[in-house]
Amino acid sequence: MANTRVLNSNDIDIAEFYFPILVQCAKNRTKITYGKLVETAQRQPSAPAFVNGETAVGTGRRLYALRLLTVAAHLPDLSPLVVQQDTxxxxxxxxxxxxxxxxxxxxxxxxxxxxxxxxxQAKFF
Structure with missing residues (x-):
């Protein structure tokens, strides 16, 4: 998983906020589009302000953070559940x-x- 991306705390915070949404998708054996993931996160009553400013365009960076966190926690990578609407x-x-x-x-x-x-799961972050 070699990558030169530099993540910030906002990337990690948003990845952690997306995590339960994607766990629910996994439990339901469903995929979710980038746009629907962002929309679902923003509709959560507990959505912090930084989530409300998100767009589907920046989701790939957040999913990369999620991949790192799930791998570090010895959990399956949930990022493949997020798909493009048209493909x-x-x-x-x-x-x-x-x-x-x-x-x-x-x-x-x-x-x-x-x-x-x-x-x-990943207490060291």
Whole structure:
């Protein structure tokens, strides 16, 4: 997972906010579009101001942060569940890493019932 991206605390905070939405998608065995992910996050009653300013355009950067956090927490990478509306495939950056049709079974088959939050899993961030 070599990458030269520099993440900031906002990237990590938003990734952690997206995490429970994507866990629910995994439990439901569904994908979600970039736009719907942002929209769903913004509709949460607990959505902080920094989430309300998000757009689908910046979501790839947040998903990269999410990938790092889930890998560090020994959890399946949830980012392949987020797809482009017109193609039903992940974004170009993720396709370069995982291919056009990543295997979603490890995500869907994982027992998410014991996962409370991402910050509880990866305490060192």
């Amino acid at each position: 039903d495939h992940p974004g170009e950056g993720l396709i370069k890493v995982l291919g056009k049709n990543p295997d979603l079974d490890p995500i869907f088959d994982y027992d998410w019932s014991h996962v409370v939050s991402l910050s509880h």
